[in-house]
Amino acid sequence: MKIKFTSTLFALAKRVVPPKVGSVFLLVCVCVFSLAIKVSAQDANISIPETRQYSTTEVFDLIKKQTNYTFVYRSDLFNGQPAVNISEGNIKTADLLKLSLGNNFSYEYSAEDNTIIVSPKTSDDNINSSAAGESVAHRVTGVVSDETGETLAGVSVIIQGQARGTITDTDGRYALNVKPENTLIYSFLGYKRKEISVGASSQIDVVLEESLTTLSEVQIVSTGYQKNRP
Incomplete structure (x- = not known):
């Protein structure tokens, strides 16, 4: 596909413009074409089938199945890398990779052979990010319980202003x-x-208070219908 595209473009350049200008024209077009692939890959929406914890390799599989990209990384790179909670729905490829890889890895797109190259992030990368004034993401864990100390499963934990979050597990x-x-x-x-x-x-760790107002507003009657209390 690439050879056909390049050959056709070069032939068109030879007919329309002089050789030297045609070469420059070809180079610019190829660069624009590569950039377009890179941007589209990062902006592609990935469909998450269900809310649960996904390992890094599972995230890669989702991206590979829904785009034309593959991944290149060292075989032992993700040993010990924890799975992350991802909510059902659509998420951009770049945001999904950031969520899965956290702050320990960096990646770059190679439009030439449709690959995403993943590597460990060096200390220099973190220093440069701090110098540029960018805040560094970190992992937060916790337990949600009620006022009696009973843990609550299925609590929604969402980042304000974002459609990203998780739910608490059975513990x-x-x-x-x-x-x-x-x-x-x-x-x-x-x-x-x-x-x-x-x-x-x-x-x-969070303690949620029972909403007495919500519970007292509804009364179950013998007919099976609900009515508001006066």
């Missing part, structure tokens, strides 16, 4: 990659919503 635990400026929103049916700023915290 009330959650984990999420966030930035210091993020605010987490915890919500669960029958409980008051709670918002907490992340800051430098790496562990945020």
Whole structure:
């Protein structure tokens, strides 16, 4: 496909413009074509089939199945890399990779052979990010419980202003990659919503208060219908 495209473009350049100008024209077009592939790959929406924890290799499989890209990385690169909670829905390729890889790895697109090259992030990368004023993402874990100390499963934990988050597991635990400026929103049916700023915290345990107003507004009657209490 590439050979056909390049040959056709070069033949067109020879007919329309002089040889020297044609070569420059060809080079510019190829560069634009490569850039377009790179941008489209990063912007491609990846469909997440269900909300659960995904390993790095599972994330790569999702991207490979839904785009024309493959991955290049050292075989032992992700040994010990924890799975991350990803919510069902659509997410851009670049955002999905950042969520899965966290702050420990860097990646680059190669439009020439449709690959995404993943490598460990060096200390210089982190220094450059800090020097540029970019906040560094880190992993936050925690447990959500009620006022009696009972852990709550299925609590929604969402980053404010983003369609990204997770839910607590059967032990009330959650984990999420966030930035210091993020605010987490915890919500669960029958409980008051709670918002907490992340800051430098790496562990945020939350206690949700029961919403008595919500529970007292509805009364079950013998007919099976519901009515509001006076």
